[in-house]
Amino acid sequence: MLEVGAIDVFYGDAQALHGVSFEVHEGEIVTLLGSNGAGKTTTVRTLSGLIRPRKGTITFRGIRLDKILAHKVVSLGIAHAPEGRHLFQQMSVRENLTLGAYDASAWNDREESMERVFRLFPRLKERSKQLAGTLSGGEQQMCAIGRALMTRPNLLILDEPSLGLAPNLVEMIFQVIAEIGESGITILLIEQNAHLALQLAHRAYVLENGRVALSGPGREVAANEHVRQAYLGL
Amino acid sequence: MTSQLIEQGLNGLMLGSIYALMASGLSLIFGSMKMLNFAHGELYMLGGFATYFAVTFLGLPWWLAIPLAMGLMLLAGFAIERVVIEPLLRRPGWDDTPIIATLGLGVFLQNAALLLFGAQFKNLPYFIEGTGSFVGIRMAYQRILILVVSVAVMALFAQFLRRSKLGMALRAVAQDRDAARLQGIDAQGTYMWAFGIAAALATLAAAMIAPIFSVNPWMGLTLLVKAFAVCVVGGLGSIGGAILAGILLGTAESLTVVLLSSQWKDVVSFTILIIVLWVRPSGFFGTKEW
Numbered sequence: 429m430l431e432v433g434a435i436d437v438f439y440g441d442a443q444a445l446h447g448v449s450f451e452v453h454e455g456e457i458v459t460l461l462g463s464n465g466a467g468k469t470t471t472v473r474t475l476s477g478l479i480r481p482r483k484g485t486i487t488f489r490g491i492r493l494d495k496i497l498a499h500k501v502v503s504l505g506i507a508h509a510p511e512g513r514h515l516f517q518q519m520s521v522r523e524n525l526t527l528g529a530y531d532a533s534a535w536n537d538r539e540e541s542m543e544r545v546f547r548l549f550p551r552l553k554e555r556s557k558q559l560a561g562t563l564s565g566g567e568q569q570m571c572a573i574g575r576a577l578m579t580r581p582n583l584l585i586l587d588e589p590s591l592g593l594a595p596n597l598v599e600m601i602f603q604v605i606a607e608i609g610e611s612g613i614t615i616l617l618i619e620q621n622a623h624l625a626l627q628l629a630h631r632a633y634v635l636e637n638g639r640v641a642l643s644g645p646g647r648e649v650a651a652n653e654h655v656r657q658a659y660l661g662l
Numbered sequence: 663m664t665s666q667l668i669e670q671g672l673n674g675l676m677l678g679s680i681y682a683l684m685a686s687g688l689s690l691i692f693g694s695m696k697m698l699n700f701a702h703g704e705l706y707m708l709g710g711f712a713t714y715f716a717v718t719f720l721g722l723p724w725w726l727a728i729p730l731a732m733g734l735m736l737l738a739g740f741a742i743e744r745v746v747i748e749p750l751l752r753r754p755g756w757d758d759t760p761i762i763a764t765l766g767l768g769v770f771l772q773n774a775a776l777l778l779f780g781a782q783f784k785n786l787p788y789f790i791e792g793t794g795s796f797v798g799i800r801m802a803y804q805r806i807l808i809l810v811v812s813v814a815v816m817a818l819f820a821q822f823l824r825r826s827k828l829g830m831a832l833r834a835v836a837q838d839r840d841a842a843r844l845q846g847i848d849a850q851g852t853y854m855w856a857f858g859i860a861a862a863l864a865t866l867a868a869a870m871i872a873p874i875f876s877v878n879p880w881m882g883l884t885l886l887v888k889a890f891a892v893c894v895v896g897g898l899g900s901i902g903g904a905i906l907a908g909i910l911l912g913t914a915e916s917l918t919v920v921l922l923s924s925q926w927k928d929v930v931s932f933t934i935l936i937i938v939l940w941v942r943p944s945g946f947f948g949t950k951e952w
Contacts, residue, residue: 478840502846514841516834527834530827531846575845 429454429614430475430583435484435494437467437474437638444470445638447484452583452616457609459617459625459646461659462635468618469511471635472585475616476508477501488583502531507581511588511618513572517561521552521571524560528578538578545574548604566597573604577613584608587618602628622659626650634659665798670920671913676805678912679812683867684889685896685904686819687860693836693899694856695751701742701764702864702889703882704771709735709865710877711775714784724789728869732862739861742767743854751853768882775879783876808870815866816905819859823901832856836899891935897945906946910934 430452437445445467452458460468473479475486477498486493488504496504507528516524525545529538546553549570555563560571569589576584586605590598602624609615609628619625626632632649634642642652649655684706691699699705712734716727746767750759790803823829834842835852843849868881875881892911896903914934915927922930938945 476844478843497848498843499846499848502844508844510841510844514838514844516837516841518837519830519833523830527830527842527845527847530831530834535827579846 429489430616431485431487432471432475433485433487435471435474435481435486437470437479437481439470443638445474445481448635448638448640449484450633450640450643452614455612455614456630457605457615457617457628459619459629459632460635461619461622461625461632461649461655463620463658466635467638468635469587470638472508472587472616472618473510475501475585476506502579503533505579505582506585507576507579507583508585509572509576509587509589511591513568515560515563515568515571515575518559520557520559521563522556524571524575525552525578528575531579534579537580541578541580545577548577548607549574566593566601569593569597569601570604573601573608577608581613583614583616585616585618588620589617590619590621590624598624622650622655626660665800666920667917668799669801670916672799672801672809673805674913674916675909676809676812676912677916678909679809679816680867680871680885680908681888681892681912682816682905682908683812683863684885685892685908686816686901687863688889688893689896689899689901689904690832690856690860690863692893693901694832695747695760695853697747697760697764698890699764699857699860700761700886701768701771702860703886704768704775705735705739705861705882706864706868706885707775707877707879707882708738708771709861710868710872710881711779711784712865713869713872714786714877717786724869728866731869732865735861735865736858739858740854742861743857747853747857748850751850772879772882779879781879783878785876786873788873804873808874811870812866815863819863820901828852828855888931891931893945895935895938895945897947900945900947903945903947 432448432450434447434449435445436443436447448471460471462468470479474481475493477493477496481494488506491504493501516527525542526538529535529541534541551567552570552574555567560568563571573589589601593601598621605615606628617625617629626646626649629646632646633640634649634655642649684702688699688702691697709731712731713727716722716730717724722730746763747760750756750763788804790807793800793802794806823833831847832852832855834847835849839849892907893904896907911931911934915931918927918930
């Protein structure tokens, strides 16, 4: 479904990614692990067209993503809930969700999509008139995931959905991610919480210093001695 | 004295609504593009000339001439954004150049107007002749018309921002550009709209006030300074703040004229500016409030 082929990404003169390659297949949950600054967020921002790779290719269902403008990526069926949520703070939950369906392919079905999101996160329905900036961290994350689901994507990119949340909320968010995966949406999950991510994911890639250091099925990666020491603290 | 005060208060509201029309356009551009538009006074000036020619050359009634001028200036705004601003915004690291470009554009447009339309001040007749009076308060119908039309258009504009798809996209880009692009919003496309809409609002301001002031190549200069002050007092990028501050400043100026003298009105408005910046540096509403 998604093939990333040896991309090099630079910020000015500083190279952030060195020949990163990976793939995500239809129906999978794939996780990218790595410490701060390893290049996880840079990778997914490149997928969404917010940054351009200097070298390499990104292909989604046969279409070259690295040639497409950021705002056109959505209409191909890719939704991205960015790191730090990036909600429209001064807008209500309902407005945030509505903007999630901005693309022409999703606009007409927005009310129905919103009902689906509310079924997944009943809390958002209670808060629908509240400004996004006044929500708690967990509610903001629900809103960010909900907004990404409004286009009914085929591929959902989640960047650090558990960042800064209390443990019980982290578990709740991961349950919802599992549910979304079961509903047939392919998921690319960026996480620092390697424990939970490796339990959930079919396959995992470990990024270190802008390079793919290790990859394989979730269980295999979880059993790797280096991963156990560096990421699982065992 | 009381009736004179009330009359001047109403005059202030009228002047304030003109400031508000100008300032909300500036705020729209600043909010979405994070850029000051120094050519805004010249958009106002061109809008004034467009209305003047629509009335005198084409012989249109004012209620047709103004929408026509606004439509023309909407297109002119689109064109300016695409030709002058956009190519500069595209270059990484050239973030400040569009502002300088608008400064140059202002000078260019002013001199072009001088060359094409001449230095002579041009006057338009009142759209509605006569003066209304109500319990001893007298007010020219033209001034009442300005107030009513400006308030109606500002209300429409607020609803447009709040409810329409394009309005929501403009607010989304103003609040978080990258997040907006992730939702499929063409941020560059909204810039063009912001510029065009701001030009149309400036045109309305110029057209409504033209019978009272006059149309000339320099008419935008003083107004631009006031409009910037209004934007800063209201909170840069905040539309609600622009409206509130515009009306406050206009009223304060008019009342100064009655209570002190007309020489003091700029002193008063800039004193308000300084005090607001002192007490609340981000203006009434701060940035990003819409």
